[in-house]
Amino acid sequence: MEIFTEFLSDTGFARMTLPNAAMIVIGIVFISLAIIKDYEPLLLVPIGFGVIVGNIPSSDTMLLGVYDRGSVLYYLYFGVSQGIFPPLIFLGIGAMTDFSTMLSNPKLVLLGAAAQIGVFLTFLGALALGFDVKESAAIGIIGGADGPTAIFLASQLAPELLGAIAIAAYSYMALVPVIQPPIMRLLTTREERLIRMKPPREVSRRERIIFPIVAFLICSLIAPGAIVLIGMMFFGNLLKESCVTERLANTARTAMIDIVTILLGFCVGASTAADQFLKPESLQIFGLGALSFCIATAGGLLFAKLMNLFLKEKINPLVGAAGVSAVPDSARVVQMVGQQEDPHNFLLMHAMAPNVAGVIGSAVAAGVLWSVLT
Amino acid sequence: MVLGISLDFQSLMDSDGIVIAVTGLMIVFVALAMVSLFIKVLPNILNVVSLWVPECESPHGHSADSIEPDVHSEDDDEVLAAIGFVLKNRLSK
Numbered sequence: 126m127e128i129f130t131e132f133l134s135d136t137g138f139a140r141m142t143l144p145n146a147a148m149i150v151i152g153i154v155f156i157s158l159a160i161i162k163d164y165e166p167l168l169l170v171p172i173g174f175g176v177i178v179g180n181i182p183s184s185d186t187m188l189l190g191v192y193d194r195g196s197v198l199y200y201l202y203f204g205v206s207q208g209i210f211p212p213l214i215f216l217g218i219g220a221m222t223d224f225s226t227m228l229s230n231p232k233l234v235l236l237g238a239a240a241q242i243g244v245f246l247t248f249l250g251a252l253a254l255g256f257d258v259k260e261s262a263a264i265g266i267i268g269g270a271d272g273p274t275a276i277f278l279a280s281q282l283a284p285e286l287l288g289a290i291a292i293a294a295y296s297y298m299a300l301v302p303v304i305q306p307p308i309m310r311l312l313t314t315r316e317e318r319l320i321r322m323k324p325p326r327e328v329s330r331r332e333r334i335i336f337p338i339v340a341f342l343i344c345s346l347i348a349p350g351a352i353v354l355i356g357m358m359f360f361g362n363l364l365k366e367s368c369v370t371e372r373l374a375n376t377a378r379t380a381m382i383d384i385v386t387i388l389l390g391f392c393v394g395a396s397t398a399a400d401q402f403l404k405p406e407s408l409q410i411f412g413l414g415a416l417s418f419c420i421a422t423a424g425g426l427l428f429a430k431l432m433n434l435f436l437k438e439k440i441n442p443l444v445g446a447a448g449v450s451a452v453p454d455s456a457r458v459v460q461m462v463g464q465q466e467d468p469h470n471f472l473l474m475h476a477m478a479p480n481v482a483g484v485i486g487s488a489v490a491a492g493v494l495w496s497v498l499t
Numbered sequence: 500m501v502l503g504i505s506l507d508f509q510s511l512m513d514s515d516g517i518v519i520a521v522t523g524l525m526i527v528f529v530a531l532a533m534v535s536l537f538i539k540v541l542p543n544i545l546n547v548v549s550l551w552v553p554e555c556e557s558p559h560g561h562s563a564d565s566i567e568p569d570v571h572s573e574d575d576d577e578v579l580a581a582i583g584f585v586l587k588n589r590l591s592k
Contacts, residue, residue, distance in 0.1 A: 231538035238531035245520035252516040253506045261516070331545055331554055339541075340534050347530045482531060489530045493523045 140182035144399030152176030152394065158299065165299035165454075168272070168390050172295060175394020191396045202392045205287065208280040210389040211273035212357040217382025218273075218452070218484065219337070219361025220374045227478040228332050229325035232432065233444065237482025239428030240448030243268030243421025244490045247413050254409055259283050262494040264410055267294045268417030269487025270301070270449035274354060276393065278491045282498060288396040289407040293414035295393070301454040302461070304415070305422050305446050309462050312426045313442050317433075318466040320441040322475050330366070337362040344489055351492025355485065421449040425479060440475075447476035450483040 133139060155173030159166035178198075183189045191202035204210040227234060248265030256264060263283035266275050267290060275294035279287045297304065310318075337359035345352045364374035396402075425448030433439045443463050447455045456476035463472040511517050545554075 228538050228541075231535040234531050234535040234538065235528075238528045241527045242524060245524045248523075249511055249516050249520050252510050252514060253508055255505070255507055255510065258514040258516065258519070262519075329542075329545065329554065332541055335541065335545075336538065339537055343533045343537060344530050347533070348526055482534075485534070486527050486531055489527050490523060493526050494519075497519055497523070 135184045137181050137183070140184075142182065142399065144403045145180045145182055148180040148397060148399045148402065149177050152180070155296075155394075164302075165295065167386060168295050169299055171387050171390025172292065172394040175391040176292075176397050177394075178391070179395035179398045190398055191392060192398070192401070198392070198395055201388055202396060204385075204388060205276060205291075205392045205396070206280055206284060208277045208353075210385050210392075211277035211280075212353045213385045214273040214382060214389065215354050215357040215488070216361040217377050217385070219358035219363075220365045220377035221382075222358075222362055222365075222452070222481055222484075223477075224336055224362065224481060225328040225333065226325050226474050227481055228328045228336060230475065230478050232436075233440065233475065233478035234482040235432070236425050236429055236445045236448040236479035237484075237486040238448075239445065240421045240425035240479070240483050241269065241486045241490045242424035243270075243417040243419075243449065244487065244494075246420050247417035248494070250416060251409075251413055254413070256406075256409075259498050260286055262498055263290055264413050265417065266290075266487065266491050266494065267297065267410075267414040268421045268449075269483070269490060270294070270298055270418060270421060270451040270455070271484060271487045272298060273389070274450075274487050274491045276389070277354060278495060281495055286406070286410065288393065288402050289404075289410045290414075291393040292397060292402075293411050295390075296411075297414050297418045298451045298454065301418075301449075301451045302458050304418050305449075305455060305458045306462050308419055308422045309426060309443055309446050309458075312423060313430075315466060317430070317442050318463060319470065320439050321467075321470055322441055322444075322472070323438065325474055325478075330368075333366040334363070337366065340485070344485060344492075348489045348492040348496065350494075350496035351489045354488040354491065358484070358488065418449065422446045422455075425449065425483075441470075441472055444472055444476045444479055447478075447480040448483045448486070450480065450487050452480050452484060453477065455483075456480040 152173045155169045155176060158164045159169035159173065179190060188194070188196040189198065190196060191198045193199055244265045247268045248261050251261035251264040252258065259282040263279040263286055266278045269275065272291065272294045276287065276291050279290040341355055341359040344355045361374070361377050364370045364377060425445035426442050427445070429440055429442035429445030433442065441463065443459045447459045449455050456473055459476035460471070460473040463470050
């Protein structure tokens with residue numbers, strides 16, 4: 126009877142706390158959003174289930190959670206805490222990214238840079254809220270709208286905030302279709318939203334092969350801290366464009382990125398144990414994350430309008446909103462908002478240029494912050 | 500103190516936050532501007548290079564555009580049928 130009583134006191138029911146229960150509900154909400162609303166299901170389902178797993182209370186003598194040295198989840202989480210998974214995700218992203226639209230209209234690259242203002246203004250906002258400089262940098266990178274980059278920088282600069290930063294970054298990426306359209310409509314006139322852009326020119330195979338090599342050299346020589354992320358992305362792109370390593374490229378963009386996404390999402394979710402996650406700082410991080418997405422979107426849009434003052438061939442300012450990475454969701458949002466004004470205006474291809482430039486920009490921003498603060 | 504949140508702007512100065520932010524943003528701009536500039540001049544460079552080394556579209560018997568996806572033609576028919584079905588449903592609403 127004593128053993129049975131002891132067993133009962135060790136069950137999750139007996140040890141369940143209100144914060145744990147609240148986190149489990151959040152996990153279920155994530156899964157519901159993914160399944161019902163189709164918001165980033167490939168990310169929210171693993172993260173949501175990870176949140177549930179990470180909040181099942183267990184006995185103190187059993188090593189189960191991601192923070193329990195020696196547990197299975199601890200070793201899986203090693204890929205997150207040491208920043209191993211994000212570069213592998215970047216390899217897959219590179220292997221599936223077509224830079225042709227960017228190569229056909231290079232001025233749109235600048236919109237990807239402009240949107241990074243969200244990173245640096247949020248960095249300042251976090252400092253003003255009392256976070257230390259490394260934590261502020263890790264929080265600011267949420268504005269890059271790039272989950273792997275946010276996880277990578279947080280793991281290097283502020284591991285204690287990793288769970289909150291990762292969840293904020295992925296949640297807002299999933300909410301891009303909700304966050305961006307009102308800002309896009311607010312900051313543009315109907316005439317601007319109706320601007321049609323010239324179709325992109327055809328890009329030669331040589332250009333597509335040379336680009337990843339030279340772009341890597343430029344970015345990494347300017348910001349060596351970006352080598353890991355940028356290097357893997359351009360390496361993946363070279364595998365794709367060289368046409369002689371199709372098997373490797375295919376593996377990188379399918380099986381490998383899927384495996385790493387599963388592990389990354391699940392482990393990030395499992396790292397949100399209530400006692401680690403439910404803190405006032407997490408709420409502040411979520412607030413700053415939302416702000417950074419709004420600033421980044423506005424930054425890209427306003428810079429596009431600024432460029433139009435000097436350009437003969439005007440660009441549709443909506444494509445500036447795609448400067449926040451969130452590939453390809455923000456480009457899809459541009460297409461959607463553009464087509465609400467003119468159903469025959471196809472902005473998706475144009476928006477992909479600042480979209481992929483934003484990925485490069487956020488990785489460079491992460492590299493700069495990492496270099497400066499270590 | 501607004502809504503229970505206190506803002507300390509002195510910490511921006513103390514930790515060189517503004518300098519880091521401005522410098523960081525400038526570095527990102529310079530990096531992407533250089534990438535943009537390189538993309539702009541790349542076709543011209545390749546035009547000159549191709550005078551000596553003409554572009555060979557398929558050095559190994561295949562190019563990016565010529566690689567066929569590994570799917571069977573029956574699959575194509577099924578995909579086309581599915582797309583047609585969805586289009587018909589959408590248009591008939």
